[in-house]
Amino acid sequence: MKRIKAQLMLFFSLILTACLLLSACSSDTSEKQKRDKVRVAEVTRSIFYAPQYVAIEKGFFKDEGIDVDLKTTWGGDKTMTTLLSNGADIALVGSETSIYVGAQGTSDPVINFAQLTQTDGxxxxxxxxxxxxxxxxxxxxxxxxxxxxxxxxxxxxxxxxxxxxxxxxxxxxxxxxxxxxxxxxxxxxxxxxxxxxxxxxxxxxxxxxxxxxxxxxxxxGKLPYTSYMSKQSYMKKNGDVLKRFTKAIYKAQLYVETHTAKETAELIAPYFEDTPVDLIEKVVDRYKGQHSYAVNPILEQDSWNNLQSVMKAAGELPKKADYKKLVNTTFSRDATK
Missing domain, CATH: 3.40.190.10 (Periplasmic binding protein-like II)
Incomplete structure (x- = not known):
């Protein structure tokens, strides 16, 4: 009798263990299903973009249910081509590129929705x-x-x-x-x-x-030097994703603003394997000192107007670009509430 009882206890123990494992697997799968994969094309790999790497390393994107697939596309033209050809969902590139695309009269304009840097670098x-x-x-x-x-x-x-x-x-x-x-x-x-x-x-x-x-x-002066942008069609279908993406960026901007250059440098060092940490720290400190990192993702109209003044002075402004048509601050303003 004792032997049968022991066997039954072992049997039920195995059943319970199996159920727990299945439950865990189901939970893991559910978590993965909840995450949205977002493909981001950055124009170059730069310490200038420190908040972006902070957002990845601190898990701010994952906290918002996003898995970021980051790739460096090396150059404004290549980055914009990647975005327009659906090779990326979001591009991190100079806002002037959206003006160039808009001037061509596309039916699916590229819209700036979050600012990362606010001065020339x-x-x-x-x-x-x-x-x-x-x-x-x-x-x-x-x-x-x-x-x-x-x-x-x-x-x-x-x-x-x-x-x-x-x-x-x-x-x-x-x-x-x-x-x-x-x-x-x-x-x-x-x-x-x-x-x-x-x-x-x-x-x-x-x-x-x-x-x-x-x-x-x-x-x-202040410029929307590097911003996150997506095609209007993607924005309409994935507004909630962009909302959460922008929240993660804002968290990272606050982190960089409120932590020491050394803390930020140590965090983003894996993205710059050939650069000594003390040099990364010096660069972060220099950019912080001149307020190059935007402290929030809102692309204000004054900065947009200054951008066009810079382009016009260089003879590179194809035509005046409407702030309301090429900039959407809905997600950035929501993120900062």
């Missing part, structure tokens, strides 16, 4: 360290700029003009070098000044190749 690097710096020192110099028509070059020219310098008359302007080769060209001896993103600018300072003398971000 480049710096003016001089080959020789001056005792003091004045923008007038650039007159008569050779300036190694960024690609024509891109936001870095437009913001750079806008800044120069604000300081009384005509980049096409007062200096020798070089802008026919591929983006990836600009640092190497300067390091090899081309140019007296160069416009560089981080961490290259700080790295050149460490190596004594050049010296940061000014910030184009500070000089050009």
């Amino acid at each position: 480049t710096f003016l690097v001089a080959r020789k360290k001056p005792d003091y710096f004045s923008w007038n020192q650039l007159k008569g110099s050779t300036f190694l700029g960024q690609r024509k028509g891109g936001m870095p070059q437009m913001a750079g020219e806008f800044s120069l003009k604000k300081h009384g310098i005509d980049p096409h008359k007062d200096m020798k302007l070089i802008q026919n070098i591929d983006y990836a080769n600009i640092p190497n060209a300067f390091a090899s001896g081309t140019g007296d000044y160069v416009q560089l993103f981080e961490p290259q600018a700080s790295l050149f300072e460490q190596k004594g190749i050049g010296h940061v003398v000014a910030s184009f971000g500070e000089a050009s």
Whole structure:
């Protein structure tokens, strides 16, 4: 009798264990079914986009039921092509690209719905360290700029003009070098000044190749420099996904704003394996110091208007772009409530 009782207890124990396992599996499957996969194409891999990587590493997207499939598409044209051809659901790229697409009269415009950075992210690097710096020192110099028509070059020219310098008359302007080769060209001896993103600018300072003398971000003012955007058709069908996506970004923006540069650097270090953590920290601190990271995802109309002023000054604004047609702040304003 005792033996039969023991066998029955073992049998029921096995049944209970099996039920618990099935329940766990069912729960896991349910959790996976609840998550929405969102394909994000970023224009480049940059410390400038620190909040995005924070949102992934801190699990802010997962908290909102989203699995992010992030890929780097290297360049505004490629990123926009990826979005328009349905190779991505969301693009992280300069807002000027949405204006270019809108000017072509598409029936499915690209809409900006969340801002990540709010200034230009480049710096003016001089080959020789001056005792003091004045923008007038650039007159008569050779300036190694960024690609024509891109936001870095437009913001750079806008800044120069604000300081009384005509980049096409007062200096020798070089802008026919591929983006990836600009640092190497300067390091090899081309140019007296160069416009560089981080961490290259700080790295050149460490190596004594050049010296940061000014910030184009500070000089050009607030801009929707890098924003999240999607096609209007995707937005209409997936409004709830974009709402939750934007909430995750806002959480990350608050994290970067309220935590030390060191904490942020250590968190995003896996995305920059070839860059020392102390250099990442320096870059984050520099961007925080000039308020390049947006503290919320709302793309305000004043910034949008400034963007068009920058594009117009560079001769790159195809036509005036309606803020209400190319910007949707519904998700960003909801996220900040």
